[in-house]
Amino acid sequence: xxxxxxxxxxSSRDLDxxxxxxxxxxxxxxxxxxxAITGNMDEDCRARFLxxxxxxxxxxxxxxxxx
Numbered sequence: 001x002x003x004x005x006x007x008x009x010x011s012s013r014d015l016d017x018x019x020x021x022x023x024x025x026x027x028x029x030x031x032x033x034x035x036a037i038t039g040n041m042d043e044d045c046r047a048r049f050l051x052x053x054x055x056x057x058x059x060x061x062x063x064x065x066x067x
Contacts, residue, residue, distance in 0.1 A: 023056035027064065037060050 007054050018037075034053070038046045 012048070015045070016052060019049055020053040020056045023053050023060055026057055027060040 022037060024034055034050065038049055041049060
C-alpha cells in the first residue's frame, strides 16, 4: 500500500492478490468475514474487491469440480 497525502491508495494489483488469497482460504474451508476485510475500504475499492473476490472463488470452485 502506498500513501498519497492523507488518503490511502491501494493498487488494483494489491486488491487482486488479496482477493485471490482470501478466495483460496475460503475454498479451503476457512470462514471469512468480508465486512471485516473490507471495513476500511472506500466504496469503490470495496466494490472492486468484492467483485474480484467472487470471481476468484467461483473459478477456484470450478477448478475443484474438474479434479
